[in-house]
Amino acid sequence: MQTIQRAIIRNNWTKEEIEAIYNKPLLELIYEAATVHRQYHKPDEVQVSTLLSIKTGGCPEDCSYCGQAARYHTDIKVQKLLPTEMVVAHAQKAKENGSSRFCMAAAWREVRDNRDFDRVIEMVEQINDLGLEVCCTLGMLTEDQAKRLQEAGLYAYNHNLDTSEEFYDEIISTRSFNNRLNTLQNVRKAGITLCSGGIIGLGETDRDRVSLLLTLANMETHPESVPINALARVKGTPMENMPKVDIWDMVRMIATARITMPKSMVRLSAGRIEMTEVEQAWCFMAGANSIFAGENKTLLVTPNPELSLDMQMFNRLGIKPMQNSKQETETVF
Numbered sequence: 001m002q003t004i005q006r007a008i009i010r011n012n013w014t015k016e017e018i019e020a021i022y023n024k025p026l027l028e029l030i031y032e033a034a035t036v037h038r039q040y041h042k043p044d045e046v047q048v049s050t051l052l053s054i055k056t057g058g059c060p061e062d063c064s065y066c067g068q069a070a071r072y073h074t075d076i077k078v079q080k081l082l083p084t085e086m087v088v089a090h091a092q093k094a095k096e097n098g099s100s101r102f103c104m105a106a107a108w109r110e111v112r113d114n115r116d117f118d119r120v121i122e123m124v125e126q127i128n129d130l131g132l133e134v135c136c137t138l139g140m141l142t143e144d145q146a147k148r149l150q151e152a153g154l155y156a157y158n159h160n161l162d163t164s165e166e167f168y169d170e171i172i173s174t175r176s177f178n179n180r181l182n183t184l185q186n187v188r189k190a191g192i193t194l195c196s197g198g199i200i201g202l203g204e205t206d207r208d209r210v211s212l213l214l215t216l217a218n219m220e221t222h223p224e225s226v227p228i229n230a231l232a233r234v235k236g237t238p239m240e241n242m243p244k245v246d247i248w249d250m251v252r253m254i255a256t257a258r259i260t261m262p263k264s265m266v267r268l269s270a271g272r273i274e275m276t277e278v279e280q281a282w283c284f285m286a287g288a289n290s291i292f293a294g295e296n297k298t299l300l301v302t303p304n305p306e307l308s309l310d311m312q313m314f315n316r317l318g319i320k321p322m323q324n325s326k327q328e329t330e331t332v333f
């Protein structure tokens with residue numbers, strides 16, 4: 001039987017190496033990913049992550065998968081930036097429910113140095129004072145803005161690459177792949193941890209998926225968190241009629257992310273609502289160790305499984321929510 005050495009952390013992968021991993025016979029790939037997973041993580045622990053949309057819809061960007069883009073005719077209700085007290089109350093509730101991290105999302109193209117940003121800074125400070133780790137996803141950031149967030153106590157910043165550099169223009173025309181990389185760099189320079197991954201099911205090829213993983217896995221420091229999303233088809237967006245993502249494609253992506261970025265949290269993100277429990281179990285086996293869960297069954301603006309159902313699934317699979325200080329439970333509203 002093949003012996004798998006303890007995986008070393010590398011950032012000099014070649015496209016051919018990652019392609020060879022991605023294209024392995026499926027069961028061999030899952031076995032290798034599960035082995036690497038056990039070298040760096042407890043296989044019976046999964047982080048339960050929380051997300052609150054603090055400003056919804058009306059976004060000027062044209063991301064073809066997103067129901068929050070103002071130019072598409074979707075059923076999403078536009079919501080201005082929520083009052084600080086309301087957001088802090090949500091965070092307090094999350095803490096009471098056992099959360100130690102709280103993530104806020106605003107549908108902005110980029111952060112502007114205006115009153116709204118000042119209010120987000122207040123939110124970060126006040127939620128940090130509650131003893132929660134704070135995460136934000138606010139669009140593009142300058143170095144100074146990232147520094148302000150860090151000084152306010154921000155722990156993590158989410159900014160997904162979405163897809164490969166080669167395929168990027170097919171999905172989004174209002175910004176470039178390099179814009180994304182610049183923001184990620186600004187976040188790193190400010191000393192904030194990174195959450196960055198992508199989406200499959202956008203019409204990309206296997207080579208695009210490999211290319212996306214290559215960019216992430218060759219960062220000087222791997223993102224601490226790597227969300228792998230299956231397209232959630234939103235009515236009214238250009239992607240509404242795309243075929244459902246094949247579960248084995250998700251498993252391949254997750255396993256390849258796990259093998260190439262052994263220490264990162266690999267998050268099984270959007271698309272779980274269309275997966276059976278058995279399919280999700282395969283994703284955990286392939287190295288996913290984080291999910292989004294929600295009380296009101298939404299993940300920003302798309303459906304997500306109910307928290308109690310997730311907890312039942314965890315019980316059946318022998319999984320417990322991760323609780324430690326760096327990789328702990330969050331709650332979604």
Ligand code: SF4
Nearest residue numbers: 059061063066069107
């Ligand atoms: S994904 Fe983000 S940036 Fe793109 S349209 Fe949606 S809210 Fe705007």
